[in-house]
Amino acid sequence: MKLRFVSVFLILIFFPALIISCGGSISTTSSESSESSQSSESSSQSDGQDEFGTQTGEYPSASNDEDFTEVMLPSSRSRSSSRTSVPETPAPEPPAVPTPQPPPTAVNHDGEIISIWFSYIDWGSFLQGKTEENFNKQVDTIIKATKSIGANNLIIHATAFGDATYKSDLLPWSSYASGAISKDPGFDPFAVFAERAAAQGVSVEAWVNPMRSFTNAQFASVPDGYRVKQWWNNTAARHRYMIQDSGGRWWLNPANPEVRSHIAEVCGEIAAKYQVRAVHIDDYFYPTGLRNTNDDLAYYNEQNPGISIENWRRSSTKSMIKQMHDAIKAADSSVLFGISPSGNIDYNLNTMFVDFASMLGTAGYMDYIAPQIYFGFNNAARPFEQCLTEWNAMVTEPSIRLHVGLAAYKIGQTDEWAGAAGKDEWIAVAAGSNDMLSRKIQYSRTKQKYAGVMFFAYNSFFTASGEFQPATKREIENIVRVL
DSSP states (O other): OHHHHHHHHHHHHHHHHHHHHHHHHHHHHHHHHHHHHHHHHHHHHTTSBOTTSOBTTTSOOHHHHHHHHHHHOOOHHHHHHSGGGSOOOOOOOOOOOOOOOOOOOOOOOSSOEEEEEEOHHHIIIIITTOOHHHHHHHHHHHHHHHHHTTOOEEEEEEESSSOBSSOOSSSOBOHHHHSSTTOOOSSOHHHHHHHHHHHTTOEEEEEEOSSEEEEHHHHTTSOTTSHHHHHHHOTTTHHHHEEEOTTSEEEEOTTSHHHHHHHHHHHHHHHHHSOOSEEEEOSOSSOTTGGGOOTTHHHHHHHOOSSOHHHHHHHHHHHHHHHHHHHHHHHOTTSEEEEOOBSOHHHIIIIIOOOGGGTTTSTTSOSEEOOBOOOOTTOSSSOHHHHHHHHHHHOOSTTOEEEEEEEGGGTTOOOTTSHHHHTTHHHHHHHTSOOHHHHHHHHHTTSTTEEEEEEEOHHHHBOTTSOBOTTTHHHHHHHHHHO
């Protein structure tokens, strides 16, 4: 009896320890097996990627994290017996703070430049007086429409009448930006245009009318702190700074060195502040009719330059162009300077008083010339092919490129000055029986100095919603086929 009691006593003492020892061995084996399985699963995933391109083995998904916890922590019993084999759950990392990104840099295309002019008329039709949110949406529509036909460059009016669609220290706000002269729209419309276009691969050029200014009524809305307003206020000296056309609008006089410096400073301001491909001026120089008037005769007599008044004007515009070019390059040497004059060479020389022949053979005046060759193939006086050939021959300076201005706005119109053979050419384009603009593109590409084409203007191609205008839809389709 005593021996039986001792045996039972010994069994009662050692049996629990045996159970615990066996249980611990089983639990540890199970936990190691789970870790091995998880490691194998991660290894197999590490060779692939999920649908977002993330390395799945390195960055587990949320579902993988849940599986990981379930396998590694199967029960409280296993945790108590194999605690050292369970990795600690890492603390969640704080959300990443996004790094501020600089605005997109200017887009400079290496190949053919396909441009659309976006004029102050387009500003008035599509953008004038909009809130910043609505402005941004409309700009995106404009950029999308531009790209839809294969264009890659927008020439946007920055100053049309001595005003500004951008935030300027030299010029008052344009009514086309805010709804009223000198009214701040509360944001920088031109900056929005330039940055959003660059982000979508469309380059922007700042379009400047250097000489055209306000009427008397409009000057009343311009604050006295602006330089041009001070010139207008000085009635005794106004004739030295300004010329008034027959419609009552004032134009800055490029014969005055102060005026030329002001115009150059405006161009430099734009080139320094904005990511633009180029600063661009068009065919507005001296107002028409000056050949038969004496609007600037008093200042000419004061200057007594020793040359005819016509040559004095030509010399003045040439000096203005040179100073504009130099101011742009001083602000940012990568920004181009381009000029788009009338396609009529004689008109430029004797009405606008600009001698392009004297500049197109010399570096330092412009980077490109873009004559507005708005004549049809059958124009009696200036057929397109002949006119383009003349301009191409004038460009003898190797650094100057030739862009060709094309008139989308004439589609569907009668050309009264084109002669009998050319009168109805543009009507036939709207009807779909004459693919004039697409043929002009193809012919322009044959010229040695050719670099691209420019279409006037945006609203001739597109509606406010970015749809094709009905009158030009057929020719747009023809253009798309050759771009």
